[in-house]
Structure formats: structure tokens, C-alpha cells
Amino acid sequence: TLVFAPNTQEFVVRLLSCLPTHRRPRILTTDGEFHSFARQVARLEEDGLLAVTRIPAEPGRDCLPRLIEAARQGFDMIWVSEVFFTSGAALTGLDALAEAAGEAILVVDGYHAFMARPVDLSAIAGRAFYLAGGYKYAMAGEGACFLHCPPGWLPRPRSTGWYAGGAETPIAYAEDAYRFMGSTFDPSGLYRLNAVMGWLAGLGVDAAAIHAHALALQARFVAGLPAGGLDPTRLVVPVSDPARGNFLAFDLDDAEALQARLAAAGIVTDRRGRRLRIGFGLYHTAEEVDRLLDRLGSV
Amino acid sequence: TLVFAPNTQEFVVRLLSCLPTHRRPRILTTDGEFHSFARQVARLEEDGLLAVTRIPAEPGRDCLPRLIEAARQGFDMIWVSEVFFTSGAALTGLDALAEAAGEAILVVDGYHAFMARPVDLSAIAGRAFYLAGGYKYAMAGEGACFLHCPPGWLPRPRSTGWYAGGAETPIAYAEDAYRFMGSTFDPSGLYRLNAVMGWLAGLGVDAAAIHAHALALQARFVAGLPAGGLDPTRLVVPVSDPARGNFLAFDLDDAEALQARLAAAGIVTDRRGRRLRIGFGLYHTAEEVDRLLDRLGSV
Numbered sequence: 086t087l088v089f090a091p092n093t094q095e096f097v098v099r100l101l102s103c104l105p106t107h108r109r110p111r112i113l114t115t116d117g118e119f120h121s122f123a124r125q126v127a128r129l130e131e132d133g134l135l136a137v138t139r140i141p142a143e144p145g146r147d148c149l150p151r152l153i154e155a156a157r158q159g160f161d162m163i164w165v166s167e168v169f170f171t172s173g174a175a176l177t178g179l180d181a182l183a184e185a186a187g188e189a190i191l192v193v194d195g196y197h198a199f200m201a202r203p204v205d206l207s208a209i210a211g212r213a214f215y216l217a218g219g220y221k222y223a224m225a226g227e228g229a230c231f232l233h234c235p236p237g238w239l240p241r242p243r244s245t246g247w248y249a250g251g252a253e254t255p256i257a258y259a260e261d262a263y264r265f266m267g268s269t270f271d272p273s274g275l276y277r278l279n280a281v282m283g284w285l286a287g288l289g290v291d292a293a294a295i296h297a298h299a300l301a302l303q304a305r306f307v308a309g310l311p312a313g314g315l316d317p318t319r320l321v322v323p324v325s326d327p328a329r330g331n332f333l334a335f336d337l338d339d340a341e342a343l344q345a346r347l348a349a350a351g352i353v354t355d356r357r358g359r360r361l362r363i364g365f366g367l368y369h370t371a372e373e374v375d376r377l378l379d380r381l382g383s384v
Numbered sequence: 385t386l387v388f389a390p391n392t393q394e395f396v397v398r399l400l401s402c403l404p405t406h407r408r409p410r411i412l413t414t415d416g417e418f419h420s421f422a423r424q425v426a427r428l429e430e431d432g433l434l435a436v437t438r439i440p441a442e443p444g445r446d447c448l449p450r451l452i453e454a455a456r457q458g459f460d461m462i463w464v465s466e467v468f469f470t471s472g473a474a475l476t477g478l479d480a481l482a483e484a485a486g487e488a489i490l491v492v493d494g495y496h497a498f499m500a501r502p503v504d505l506s507a508i509a510g511r512a513f514y515l516a517g518g519y520k521y522a523m524a525g526e527g528a529c530f531l532h533c534p535p536g537w538l539p540r541p542r543s544t545g546w547y548a549g550g551a552e553t554p555i556a557y558a559e560d561a562y563r564f565m566g567s568t569f570d571p572s573g574l575y576r577l578n579a580v581m582g583w584l585a586g587l588g589v590d591a592a593a594i595h596a597h598a599l600a601l602q603a604r605f606v607a608g609l610p611a612g613g614l615d616p617t618r619l620v621v622p623v624s625d626p627a628r629g630n631f632l633a634f635d636l637d638d639a640e641a642l643q644a645r646l647a648a649a650g651i652v653t654d655r656r657g658r659r660l661r662i663g664f665g666l667y668h669t670a671e672e673v674d675r676l677l678d679r680l681g682s683v
Binding site: 095129 | 390391392393394397405418419420422423424426427428430431433517519525526527540542543544545546549551553554555566567568569570571572573
């Protein structure tokens with residue numbers, strides 16, 4: 086069952102609030118998690134309130150086997166992205182991680198996968214928490230994040246919104262995912278999310294179709310890259326690897342300068358440090374990719 | 385300086401996250417705090433993570449002196465409503481509480497005062513946190529809550545949104561109130577809040593005028609109450625006491641049944657347990673109060 090929140094950071098805090106308090110909780114995660122989680126656990130680590138083991142998120146193909154191996158050591162929580170925001174690499178086969186997770190709380194951050202790739206975690210729906218939101222590929226804007234809660238896990242979060250249950254003593258909680266509910270919030274984002282989902286359903290467009298469209302544009306883009314410019318060998322996840330999301334990440338020494346030159350030519354990209362990210366969406370066409378390639382030739 | 389959040393519960397958690405971790409923090413508050421705070425601290429108290437001292441919120445005139453007396457015992461945090469949601473009673477003279485608070489974090493929950501009464505806490509602006517939001521008297525809908533942060537207090541909340549500073553190690557924080565910032569959020573509510581504030585300013589209507597209008601309607605209402613119906617002696621805060629907000633709270637044995645009868649007559653009221661609350665707003669007229677009194681005569 087699902088519960089909604091204005092942002093995923095509320096869920097980060099509420100999930101962390103379920104960890105043991107009589108000893109320092111142990112967390113297994115990667116070094117490629119999004120700021121909403123990475124900053125929070127780093128801060129708690131500073132005060133010695135958490136012990137955090139971080140597995141390298143790259144190369145993407147090695148990350149899940151390493152996580153699975155580490156998980157057998159025993160942790161209180163395992164937190165991992167389904168698609169990494171710094172590389173676009175996707176983890177596939179999360180059921181094996183669920184199997185290795187033992188008693189650990191398992192959380193999959195699906196923000197960069199939701200509506201970007203087909204997601205089927207039904208095999209671990211009874212085991213894993215899954216969070217995502219509408220701000221990126223679901224095109225719903227802010228304020229429409231959600232958490233799937235497996236039944237029976239974490240019935241009484243210590244960070245407790247007042248919508249999550251009544252005012253009785255002891256504090257009561259909803260039995261479904263509403264136990265992770267916060268408080269008063271603006272539902273506009275949910276209406277937007279519903280509108281987008283209804284619109285896509287009416288067009289017969291699902292996440293698989295969106296992903297296939299983005300992959301085709303990515304392939305067209307990389308195949309047409311002019312010589313001497315963006316170097317396909319600098320792709321963090323090569324186009325030949327299907328385990329990735331809907332953007333391409335180039336790892337470049339001159340990422341900042343290149344981004345500035347692209348911007349001057351009217352080409353909007355995203356950059357995280359030395360990673361230049363180029364996104365391909367449902368709303369882009371092959372003709373637009375060709376125009377982009379033409380323009381890149383003169384940058 | 386101010387910081388915004390989708391709801392005040394985010395601020396509750398972020399403020400509580402600043403408490404000491406090497407011993408059980410001591411909190412001084414009242415038994416009349418809103419659920420967003422009351423439920424949260426009750427839950428932490430259950431696990432022995434907080435020691436909470438609750439001063440009776442009623443009678444309203446006694447609450448502040450009792451808080452001041454208790455405060456001298458020494459607490460880590462003092463949390464108090466400016467206007468109580470269960471009674472409408474207002475605490476005036478919070479500067480004396482600030483003086484007695486010692487080293488305690490002082491938080492004033494102004495939700496039921498903001499835009500309902502003139503609020504001037506400038507004397508303790510450098511000492512007290514103040515939070516409120518746009519959902520009630522400011523007529524801005526959900527998603528427009530704010531926290532005033534006194535300079536120097538609580539520079540590094542442990543519950544840390546990723547907008548509150550960069551990703552450096554050690555975790556960096558903004559020096560202004562943005563240190564209490566969360567993450568991605570829908571700013572629509574802030575536009576609504578701004579629109580309402582601009583509209584009121586254009587009309588020359590401020591919180592004092594809103595409050596005076598509501599008090600006049602309340603006085604007209606109570607003076608005209610038909611005999612044998614709602615009993616003015618059951619008012620939690622009598623109309624003769626100016627230290628109150630913009631609603632009247634009746635304490636009634638048959639509050640639930642009466643609310644149902646009123647609803648059947650098309651009269652919308654609010655009820656919290658045995659407290660029937662009747663709100664008087666900027667958008668009500670004396671003529672509407674007279675019509676309400678007429679209709680009450682036949683309930």
C-alpha cells in the first residue's frame with residue numbers, strides 16, 4: 086500500500102526513525118545515493134549516531150553483486166537507488182539483494198527509475214520499501230512523492246506525522262502505508278500526477294514505451310556524435326548496456342567549461358561535478374536529436 | 385530570517401533533532417499543543433527518548449505564569465502555542481518566558497495567532513523560534529508554513545534537508561534560517577500566501593483589523609444568543625477576556641449531539657472532543673451573525 090508526501094526527504098527521516106536506539110545502527114548503502122539520503126546519513130554519521138558502509142556505485146554492473154556480498158554481514162538498513170543519479174546506471178535483480186538482506190530494512194529509491202524504465206518489483210513487494218515521486222520522469226511537478234510500505238515492516242515510525250493515526254495513548258498507527266503519513270499537505274501535485282497518468286494511459290504510453298523511446302534517441306545521438314567533440318568512450322554507462330535510465334552521463338575533465346560552451350550555443354544540459362548529463366524524454370523527437378547533433382558540430 | 389516548509393511538522397522534527405543525544409532531553413510544554421507536536425513528543429516519550437513536562441493550558445490566564453515558574457528548573461526545549469487550538473486562549477507576555485528560559489531552545493507555535501491577532505514578538509526575535517503557516521487565518525491554503533530562526537541558535541539540525549547547505553564534509557549549513565530548509569517542494573502555496581498578503585495590504589487590512597472584526601462579531605454573537613441554547617458561561621475564554629484568538633470554544637457535555645443538530649440546520653461548526661468551536665473570520669459580516677442567531681433560535 087502507498088502513502089504520499091511532499092518530498093522524499095520526509096520518508097528518509099521517517100524510515101531512519103525506525104532504527105534501533107539502544108546501539109549504533111548499521112546502514113549499508115552506496116556512494117551514489119541522492120543528496121536527500123546521502124546528506125542526512127552523513128550528518129548522523131558525524132555525530133556517531135549511525136555506522137554507514139558505502140559500496141561504490143560504479144562500475145554499475147559491479148554494484149549489486151558487491152551490495153549482496155556485503156549485505157550478508159548483517160545490517161539494520163539497506164538503502165539503494167534503482168537508477169543512480171550520477172551515472173544513469175540501473176540495478177537489475179534487486180530480488181537477490183532482498184534475499185541477502187536478512188532482517189535489514191530494505192529501501193529502494195526509485196526516483197530516477199519511476200516512469201523512466203519499466204519497474205517490476207512485485208517479487209519483493211512484501212519485503213522492500215520503495216519510494217519515488219512525480220518531479221522527474223512522471224512530469225507531475227513537485228509535491229507528489231510516494232512510499233510503498235511492505236506489510237508488517239516498521240509499524241510505528243518514531244518520526245510520526247499526526248495524520249498517521251489517532252491521538253490515543255499509546256500512540257496509534259494506521260495498519261497500511263498511512264503509518265508513514267506526515268501532516269497537512271497540498272494535494273495539487275497528486276492531481277497533476279493523476280492527470281499525467283490518465284493522459285499517458287489514454288495515449289497507450291507506458292514506462293516501457295517511454296524507456297524505449299529514450300533509448301532510441303540516445304542511440305541516435307551517440308551514433309551521430311561529430312568526431313572531436315563529446316567522446317562516447319567517456320559515457321559512464323555505454324549505450325550498449327541496457328541497464329540504465331533515460332539520461333546519458335559523460336565523465337569529463339572539462340565538464341564545466343563544456344557545459345558553458347553548450348549553454349552559449351543554446352544547448353541545455355545538467356552537470357554534477359565532472360558529470361555532464363544529457364536527458365532524453367518522451368517529449369523529444371528524432372528530428373530534435375538531429376538538430377542537436379548539427380548544433381554540436383559547431384560548438 | 386525565515387525558512388519555508390510544506391508543513392510545520394517538518395519543523396517539529398528538525399527542531400527536535402537539535403536536542404542533546406548524550407542524555408534524555410527535557411522538554412517543557414503544555415497539555416494544549418497541537419497534534420503536530422503533541423503526537424510526536426508523546427511517541428518519543430513512549431520510548432524513553434524524551435522527558436516531557438506538561439503545564440495545563442487552562443485556565444489560559446494561569447498558563448504563562450506556570451510555564452515561567454517551571455522554566456526556571458532548566459529545560460532543553462520549551463515549546464508553547466501562542467493561541468491554543470482547543471480554547472482560543474492567547475498567551476501574552478512571552479518575553480517573560482524567554483527571560484526565564486535560560487539555555488532552553490524556545491519555540492512559539494503561532495499557527496492560531498498568525499493573521500488572527502496582531503503578533504509582535506520583536507522583543508524576543510533574537511531568542512525564540514516562531515513557526516506558523518498559511519492554512520488558517522492567512523487564507524493561503526496548504527503548503528505555506530514558515531519558521532523564524534533566531535541568529536546563532538541551532539546552527540546544525542541533525543534532521544537535515546538537502547537544500548539546507550552543500551554536500552561538503554563536514555556537512556555545511558546556511559547561516560540564515562535556510563539551515564532549517566528541507567528539500568524539493570511545491571512553492572504554489574507561497575504564491576497564494578503572497579497573493580493574499582498583497583490583497584490585504586491593498587485593502588489596508590492588517591492582523592489588528594482582522595482581529596478587531598472577529599472580536600466584534602464574537603461579541604455580537606454572544607450578546608444575541610437565544611436563552612436556553614448555547615450557554616455563554618460555557619465559553620472556555622469569556623468574551624470579556626481579550627487574550628484570545630478568532631474563534632469561540634464552548635465546553636459542552638453534549639457537544640457532539642449539538643454539533644449534529646447544528647449541522648442539520650446548515651450551521652457548520654468544528655469540534656474537538658467536548659469543545660464546540662465557532663470561527664469568526666474577516667469574510668463574515670454582522671448580518672451573517674444575525675442570521676446565524678435567528679437560525680440558532682430554532683435548533
